Amino acid sequence: MRRFEGLTVLLTGATGGFGRRTAERLAADGARLVLSDIDMGSLEKLAAELPTETALLAGDISQESLSEALADVAVSRFGRLDIAINNAGVAQSFVKLPQVPSDEARRIIDIDLLGVFYAMKHQIPVMERQFRVDGAHSAIVNIASVAGLAGAPRLSVYAAAKHGVVGLTRSAASEYATRGIRVNAVCPSFARTQMVGDFVKLAGGNEQEAHTELTRGVPMKRVAEVDEVVEVILFAADPKNSFMTGHTLSVDGGITAI
Numbered sequence: 547m548r549r550f551e552g553l554t555v556l557l558t559g560a561t562g563g564f565g566r567r568t569a570e571r572l573a574a575d576g577a578r579l580v581l582s583d584i585d586m587g588s589l590e591k592l593a594a595e596l597p598t599e600t601a602l603l604a605g606d607i608s609q610e611s612l613s614e615a616l617a618d619v620a621v622s623r624f625g626r627l628d629i630a631i632n633n634a635g636v637a638q639s640f641v642k643l644p645q646v647p648s649d650e651a652r653r654i655i656d657i658d659l660l661g662v663f664y665a666m667k668h669q670i671p672v673m674e675r676q677f678r679v680d681g682a683h684s685a686i687v688n689i690a691s692v693a694g695l696a697g698a699p700r701l702s703v704y705a706a707a708k709h710g711v712v713g714l715t716r717s718a719a720s721e722y723a724t725r726g727i728r729v730n731a732v733c734p735s736f737a738r739t740q741m742v743g744d745f746v747k748l749a750g751g752n753e754q755e756a757h758t759e760l761t762r763g764v765p766m767k768r769v770a771e772v773d774e775v776v777e778v779i780l781f782a783a784d785p786k787n788s789f790m791t792g793h794t795l796s797v798d799g800g801i802t803a804i
């Protein structure tokens with residue numbers, strides 16, 4: 547039997563770097579997918595390439611109504627929600643704290659922190675109901691960051707949001723540990739996705755300087771490949787990984803080891 551055979555997985559930020567690859571791997575491993583991102587056209591294009599059943603919903607994750615609708619769609623379309631991967635997120639301008647425009651700070655918190663809160667708020671009751679009814683176990687995987695585990699110079703608000711995601715993860719993990727719901731966070735350092743491109747742009751466009759900045763303090767002296775991060779997302783989601791909850795999995799080339 548394939549690793550995620552017959553399971554319903556909800557994935558946000560589905561057409562981005564980690565999202566797309568995660569969707570491809572889950573589909574190949576037998577999952578049915580509820581996919582969400584901002585742009586419906588990109589979602590449809592992705593779904594057309596996946597060898598599985600999909601339900602698509604476009605919208606802004608900073609609006610609670612999207613998360614409510616996503617949990618509803620999982621149930622109405624597939625009858626259940628087994629795994630949720632809360633992955634949508636945005637980068638911030640690469641500047642010191644006083645230079646972060648307050649409107650931008652609010653936007654980062656709205657998307658990167660409250661977006662995950664709204665998602666969990668509507669996913670947990672569905673999962674808990676399944677546990678009550680048939681003892682089913684489920685899993686939530688939040689994509690945080692190494693910036694959620696330690697300070698991140700020139701990424702202060704992003705770091706605050708990702709620390710918040712770690713706080714939500716640990717708290718909900720302990721609240722639902724006896725209710726069949728595992729909650730873990732994956733904490734990547736920089737990986738080769740559009741988000742790194744965005745950091746380069748937000749840092750003023752000097753790619754070499756940005757790359758030096760991004761790999762400073764990384765023992766492996768490189769950024770991650772997307773597949774190296776997706777492997778850990780799938781590990782956290784895998785039902786066989788049944789005793790791990792409230793954990794933060796660093797995928798960071800050794801940053802947090804020193």
Ligand SMILES: NC(=O)c1ccc[n+]([C@@H]2O[C@H](COP(=O)([O-])OP(=O)(O)OC[C@H]3O[C@@H](n4cnc5c(N)ncnc54)[C@H](O)[C@@H]3O)[C@@H](O)[C@H]2O)c1
Pocket residue numbers: 558559560561562563564565582583584585605606607608633634635636637657689690691692733734735736737738739740741742
């Ligand atoms: N790439 C990295 O280096 C890195 C490192 C650490 C953590 N992360 C985290 O990984 C996650 C995925 O990032 P990625 O690298 O794949 O970036 P990405 O930019 O390729 O993908 C992010 C996706 O989220 C979507 N999104 C953004 N704002 C949204 C909103 N308001 N509503 C709905 N969808 C929205 C985007 O459309 C995009 O498809 C993010 O939470 C990010 O913070 C990334």
